[in-house]
Amino acid sequence: MKLFDKTNPTKTININGKILGEVVGGNGKTTKMFEGATDAEIRQYAEGILGKPLTAHPTAQGVWNGELNGTKVNLRNVSSSNTGAKWTIDVINETKIKPLVGQNGIEIKFK
DSSP states (O other): OGGGOSSSOOSEEEETTEEEEEEBTBOSSSEEEEOOOOHHHHHHHHHHHHTSOOEEOSSSTTEEEEEETTEEEEEESOOSSSSOOSEEEEEESOTTHHHHHSSSEEEEEEO
16 A cells, blocks of 8 residues: 555655545544545545455445454544545555554545
């Protein structure tokens, strides 16, 4: 995840050929914020991180998730933070994350 690299992080993401730049709102270490993607593009990006389709959570409305080889990805349109984000992608237990941020998870948020 070059987005969270300590020495040379990328400041953009590519969703289906659309380049989105990071905007103010993330904490810089474990949370990055972007804007300009459609709901469908955000879901596609989340599924691309995991490498397979997400499924709707059985009891939590507005949450989709998936797991592959121990890596968990959650896509949610609910949040308790005050960032103004409409979508959050949580990536948990991905082996490349902990060495980069010192924690087991990161968040990619979309306004």
